[in-house]
Amino acid sequence: MERCDVAILGAGAAGMMAAIEAARRGRRVVVIDHARAPGEKIRISGGGRCNFTNLSTAPERFLSRNPRFARSALSRFTPGDFIARVDRAGIGWHEKTLGQLFCDGSATQIVRMLTDEIRAAGASLRLGVEIGAVRREASFVIETSAGPLGAESLVVATGGKSVPKMGASGLGYRIAEGFGIGLVETRPALVPLTLAAAELAGTSALAGVALPVRISSARQSFDEALLFTHRGISGPAVLQISSYWREGETLVLDLAPGCDLAALLRAARAEAGRSAVHNVLARWLPERLAVFVAAQAGVAGRLADLPNAALDRLAAQVNGWHLRPLGSEGYRTAEVTLGGVDTGALDARTMAARAVSGLYFVGEVVDVTGWLGGYNFQWAWSSGWAAGQVA
Template identity: 70%
Template sequence: METTDVVILGAGAAGMMCALEAGRRGRRVVVLDHAARPGEKIRISGGGRCNFTNREAPPQRFLSRNPRFAISALSRFTPADFIARVDRAGIAWHERTLGQLFCDGSAAQIVAMLTGAMAEAGVDLRLGRKIGAVSRAGRFVVETDAGAIAAESLVLATGGKSIPKMGATGLAFRIAAGFGLAVTETRPGLVPLTFAEQELADLRPLAGVSVAARVSLGRTSFEEGLLFTHRGLSGPSILQISSYWREGDSLTIDLARGGTAGRALREARGAGGRGELLAALSRHLPEKVARMVLGRSGLSGRLADQPNAALDRIDAAVHRWQVAPVGSEGYRTAEVTVGGIDTAALDARTMEAKAMRGLYVIGEAVDVTGWLGGYNFQWAWSSGWAAGQAV
């Protein structure tokens, strides 16, 4: 049987970061992945330009049963640390809204940076390998279609269940559970939300229309773009709130954040507004959205003929639209998995299982889920780095 120091399951962002760090420490590292190429999620992220981190990554922008768990790794390998590596690799990048950093060129540059560093560190990357049973008898033993490998340390870096067409299966969860580690409830995150047929009758004509919105669920709210789809709602604000949404929850949506539609219509009416109500409201919303708002409010006609109560109804429909999604588009389009291997079972500094020395869990497999905007990649870099110092 082949033996090595470390076997890492998964050649994604976290797995590659862990591998190159462990290799630099002189550890013999084998990385196994079923895919034909490493870093497939990196390649498709950010429209092919990879939103590789965010300027800031405070723990408040991560969901977990234990929100403080991520602090150790995030504070020891920061966004600035990863940016420095990108700069040293000569990869040009730019900043978009809300601190999001993207490659100027292809996301493949980030993959090349990581695989190049792994090669320099002597990491053995093996792609297209099917992983079978994983057991422990003194050492960890990983069965593959090319034979078994025994190792002192095993790192679970296969991600969650999101985007199954890329091969996501929840393998890390099954292996962890087999070793006695608890797995929290998992669900799709950063995913479009869907609506019942009666709601869609009003929304379908708006498919493809976007607005700058504020979407709220309880005390949590996001002010970003909202996109109407044939199945419901998407766009950054919806993807963000989806990680918090549970079946039965209602959302409050402001379709014209920063504005006051009711006041604006009253002022227009006071200035002698003789035009149609639709035309007046369309100055503040896309016309199709304005039609939807008026249709749901049961209003039409001239602005000058509208009483204050009617304008108040419009204001509520624009700024306090109450909607109740019936579901999401699921793991098929979800960018991440919310939940995962319980942080209570892991050492926050090393990512090692407390009850099983030599077993490590990193990246999306852990019950740590970031907001949209580079946070999940930063968690992958930070948790992978932390484990790489310890395996």
């Protein structure tokens, strides 16, 4: 049986970072992945340009049963630390909105940077290798399609259940359970939400309409763009709130954040009273949406003919539209998985399992989920780096 010091399951962002760091310490490192190419989520992220981190990274922008858990790793390997590596590799980058950093060129530049660093550090990258049973004897034994591999330390970086067409599975969760480590219930996150047939009967005509909104759940609010689809609602605002929303809950949409529509409509009535109400509303909303909202509020006709009560009703529909999603589009389109390996079983500084010496969990498989916008990649870099210092 082949043996190594550190076996890393998963050649994604977290796994490759852990491999680089462990190998730089002189450890014999083998990285195994069933995929035929490393870093597939990196490659497709950010529209192919990889939103590789966020300048506003802070622990409060991550969801976990223990919201303080991510603090240690994030503070010791920061966005600035990863940016320095990107700069050394000669990769151009730019900031978009809200602290989001993207490659000027292709996301494959980030993958190449990581694989070059893996090889330079002396780690071995084994792709197209299926992972089977994992057990602990004198050391860890990983059964693979290329034969068994023995390892002193084992780093599980297998990701979550999101994007199953790329081979995502619950392997990391099964490994955790096999060693008696608890899980926090998993669910799709950063995912579009679907509407029931009754709502879709009206909103399907809005498919393709996008606008900036404020979207609120019982626990959180986001000011970002919303997109109506044939199945429901999507866009950055919806992906963000999906991590907080739960089935049966109602969301509140402000379609004109920062605008007092009641006051604006009263002013418009004085200056453009002969205009149809939906035409005036189109000053602040896309035209199709203006027509829809006016119909939903039961307000029609010339603005001059409408009493204050009708304008208030219309404004309430715009600034406080209550919408109850039916569900989400699931793991098929979810960007990440919420929940995972219980952080209560892990050391926040090293990512090591407290009860199983030599076992580590990093990245998406752990119950730490970031906001949309590069936060989850930063968690991957930080948690992988932390494990790589000691594995």
